[in-house]
Amino acid sequence: MKDNFRQSMAWLHTWSGLYLGWLLFVIFLTGTICVFDDPITRWMQPEKQEVEAEQDQMLPLAQRLQALQHGQQFLQQTAPNSHFWSISLPSQQRQYVRVGWQDEDKKFQREKLDFNTGDKLKDETVRDTEGGHHFVHMHFELHAGDTGIWMVGAATIAMLVALVSGIVVHKKIFKDFFTFRRNKGQRSWLDAHNALGVLTLPFLFMIAYTGLVIFYSFYMPAGVLANFDNRQSYFAEVFKRPPHRDEQHVAASVLPLGPLLEKAEQRLGREVSFMSVEHPGDLSATAAASGKINDDYNKNRLLFLVGGSVMFDAVTGQELDTQMPETWRGSEALKIQRVMNNLHRLFYADYALKWLYFISGLAGAAMMATG
Amino acid sequence: MVFSRVMAAVLGGYALSSAFIILLAELIPGTLADAVLTATLFSFAIYTAAIIWVFSVRTATLAWGGMLFVTALCYGAAQLLKMLGGAA
Known part of the structure; x- marks a missing residue:
């Protein structure tokens, strides 16, 4: 495309970011809020009598x-x-x-x-009130049903592409991470983008990939359809x-x-x-x-x-x-899928980890905004 | 030109990933459902790699050619394995 691999990737990073960054930003911000969907619902219903019980x-x-x-x-x-x-x-x-x-x-x-x-x-x-659950639907389907799920999926693939191309672009990834030039206009925004991106990189890969994996049979049905009569017979076998x-x-x-x-x-x-x-x-x-x-x-x-x-x-x-x-x-491979699902949706997590996800999510959203 | 390349990435890449998991499901041992699921879990990495590749090659024609060639290769190999497996 361009003269060399890095230049191609810079072009790809810029344009995929410009076109899909806004959508990813929405998905990321609402997803971050989803970490605390239950507490938000409770906050929106202050009149509800809380029974103070862990279980x-x-x-x-x-x-x-x-x-x-x-x-x-x-x-x-x-x-x-x-x-x-x-x-x-x-x-x-x-x-x-x-x-x-x-x-x-x-x-x-x-x-x-x-x-x-x-x-x-x-x-x-x-x-x-739907409470905090509103954000969950916004996050994975943009309140647009199957169309929304496809849009989120496309944006997420674009995010993986942007992450990989972003790494290629920043050859001096370690040095860039410690560089921050204040009050230099565009340069400062870019430094913030780099620092936030590198800091949250493992989280960003994990959250994007596991998000896609939650809907694996919806997004990538080829393997299922090529080997089973329909999804139901496949699921019967996977879930045993x-x-x-x-x-x-x-x-x-x-x-x-x-x-x-x-x-x-x-x-x-x-x-x-x-x-x-x-x-x-x-x-x-x-x-x-x-x-x-x-x-x-x-x-x-x-x-x-x-x-x-x-x-x-x-x-x-x-x-x-x-x-x-x-x-x-269920089948053995299903365990892998369920664990990835759980990594994304945090059924297992206590508040410390939820806050870590929340902060990483905000940092990710800020990374997209500064980019 | 850019549009053609984007299509090669989005549609060609999707076709390639689909064909790739069909082939992978044939190669992975264990039950059929396990093999299909495992292969599908890899598909998003394949898709990402395919898109990166499409945007790194010199021309859009080459990108399209690459996508279609690998798709056909994977799908053909999968069918061949299925036939051999069925005969054995």
Whole structure:
């Protein structure tokens, strides 16, 4: 392109930065804010009573069974032919049933219910807000659905290209790092850009690459599509879970979920916090009961392990599949993908590490702005 | 000229990465799902390298040629391996 490799890379660094830097800046800044999405939500709802507890506790079995019954009743009335139901059971910090379902337009709907009466909860005392979660959607899809995910992906690849070309451009990377000329206009901005870029370089590579890896099968489906009939059969093999049950279009009603929950708790030796039903109303319906996630266990562990789950035939009640709490289920390579996912999303991190990510993120955003 | 080169990087690079992971999935031992996943995890590095290469060569034609040649090579080799694997 230009006379030599370094000049080509300088050109590439400049132009990819100019065209996509603004978008990357937005992604970076919102991503940085995402580190503290939960605290932001709490800050936006100061009227909410905080239960000061490190570990949220589930409500006792009797209350959860009641909640489950109301949840199921609501879904049966509202969305009998939905593709998917979910029921989150009440805990000390969330004293309500949260039901979710897929409506006719394949959109996901949710509602909060009083677990004693089953009435819709229009909570007047706590304002309704997406809170910090807004930034999460801004960060990975720019509130633009699949198009947004592709745009973020393209910008992230451009970022990897800019990082590599940036390193090539700065041959005196060590010396440049210690150079800062104040009050020299453009030169000062560039020195700041170099210092911040070099300082956060490992973080920048890690965060960009792991971000892409979260959506690997969306961004790079070639390998999956060349070797499997569809994504579902691939995921069944990767997650080592029983194959997806196709709809049979034969009407059949879902059993009361209460007894299934009790059976699952016995099997897992753990409180169930969440139940879901796939294809309710069809003969192929399955119900899954998930054990509560153990946050203490997952702290400082890169491989996040869930609280186990039991899957039932929702029409006959037959047990189909069980995964015990804190056990790994899935292929070996999936572990690598999950760890990279966790490195990006920080499920394992305590506040010290979150602050380190936050500062690195701000430094990265400043690097883009000064460039 | 620049536009052609950008297209070579974005589209050609994507095709190359796709073909590359299909080939890599054939070469990696273990279960098919593991091989496909591992290969896919490498794809973003391949894509980045491909884009860097596109912008480092002398002409856009050469960039396009390189992308298409490697894509065809990877894809062809993968198909060949699949055929041999199927026969054995």
